[in-house]
Amino acid sequence: MQIPPRANPVGRPGRRQASTGGFREHVYVAIPLCIVLIAFCWMVTDGDFALFDAENFGQFYDGQAASLLAGHWDVPLPAISPEEYLHRGKFYGYFGFVPALPRMALNAFWPTMAGSWSRTSLLCGCAVTLCCCYALLLRARRWLGVVGPLARREKIAYGFFLILAGLGSTTIYLGSRAFIYHEAIMWAVAWALAAFDQLLGYLMDGRLVRLAAACLLTFLCFFCRISTGCGPLFSLLLICLNIVAWHVPDRWTGILPPAKIFRGLTRWRTPPPLIHAGFAGMTTLAVAVAFVAVNHAKFGTFFDVSPMREYAMMAAEPGRYERSGGKWLRPGNVPTVLLAYTSMDAIAFDRSFPWIRLQRELVRLPGSHMDGAGGYSSVATALPVFVILAFASGGVLSRRRRAMAESSDQPPSNSASLSIVVLGSIAGLAPVLAFCAVDNRYLHEFIPLLILLSAFGVRALFTPRPTTTLKRLIPFLLIALGLLQIYVNCSFALVYQRSEVFGVPPQPRAQMLSWQRRIDGSLKSLFHLR
Secondary structure, eight states, X not given: XXXXXXXXXXXXOOTGXXXXXXXXXXXXXXXXXXXXXXXXXXXXXXXXXXXXXXXXTOOHHHHHHHHHHTTXXXXXXXHHTTSOEEETTEEEOOSOSTTHHHHHHHHHHOGGGTTXXXXXXXXXXXXXXXXXXXXXXXXXXXXXXXXXXXXXXXXXHHHHHHHHHHHSSHHHXXXXXXXXXXXXXXXXXXXXXXXXXXXXXXXXXXXXXXXXXXXXXXXXHHXXXXXXXXXXXXXXXXXXXXXXXXXXXXXXXXXXXXXXXXXXXXXXXSOOOHHHXXXXXXXXXXXXXXXXXXXXXXXXXXXXXXXXXXXXXXXXXXXXXXXXXXXXXXXXXHHHHHHHHHOTTOOEEOSSTTOEEOBOOOOOOTTOOOOEEOSBOOHHHHOHHHHHHHHHHHHXXXXXXXXXXXXXXXXXXXXXXXXXXXXXXXHTTHHHHHBSEEOGGGGXXXXXXXXXXXXXXXXXXXXXXXXXXXXXXXXXXXXXXXXXXXXXXXXXXXXXXXXXXXXXXXXXXXXXXXXXXXXXXHHHHHHTOX
């Protein structure tokens, strides 16, 4: 049997076929990027564009950076209060350590800026998220066998997609305040998108450098936010098992049923060497070992990243411990949380501008032990365009599979090839669905799955000749829905930033009240309402 020079999944375009033109072809992306980043910068700075002003709950990573340089994990109380964990008389945070690493260098070079990086970090996280979304759009295009320069309608669709990813999603909501909660999840999702992009690239061409990049990005993602990092980590584990299964002799698959199952995840023309499985497996092991080591160094535990009894806010409100059943994660919470994040009722209406706000009433189903609910929305109310495109990806991939099966010049593709990254992105949702609380920032955990599938689903808009009037109208209907989606998410961010969250400065709060009086008054005068 002849062995090709590089492992390549069946039916996928080769590396040279994937070219989409030079750098100038992608210059158009600067327009949506600038639109999003300027709006995000306005939001994260309360409208004054002061990127280096300190946030009132944004200094933890500076404290963590200093403590790591000093050789310990505990931080000063002002850096973590009121989210501190008290263990053996010292204060700890449950947040990952990766966002603290850049602070080590930044505070060394600019010590007077210590504690003032959170806004800039969120802006950079937003930019990286958008770049990863665009990379996934191009990756999906190549995965589907589309080559050559981008058409004008593709550039329009991709540009609007990026604006939606920035302003029409929970990305802009995270920019409402530069809290460490928001910074952690922003960077975790950015690294998850980058990891999935590299994993898709690896499944296309089998290059070890892509797998190594995915391993590094997975490590960064996991130690920004553990729940988000479970997604790419699970994908790496599946890749390891898939490669090992392909190296199991055929005569053994009958007595090793799992080998046949893992083989079905991706069909290779020639399986990658076992060293690739070693890379993925060792990364999974290294993350697990580091996870256990950090937990033990902080709290003397192995798998409990945040002991509930040592959480200061839990101790201050004893009723919370009983409400949650003493556990952060519980399978019985899944129905309640899943309903909250998919419900059409996850939005509330108001009589004042902007007339909508986050839902705060939570429907608790039997078997759940919920600590509480902050303001939350759902994929149906905040991310409908991405949900539609995600469902459309099934039809796109099915048509591609049929076309390749009917083609005489290339072998049929394996329908499960995308399952490794899809299963990984779904696995990243498991912790947030089992969590004992709902909050709109946690909805950002759905972004990797939705963006990944939407990058394929957007290709449904590029059918050569729409045959019916409805199909011709679909792009315009999606644009209209997308504009509404942008309004909804920006409204959620604005109300949260200036009215609902703790520590709202007097000036933004007063400015919001002034806007409401002026806009509501103008509309009442216009329509002669009392």
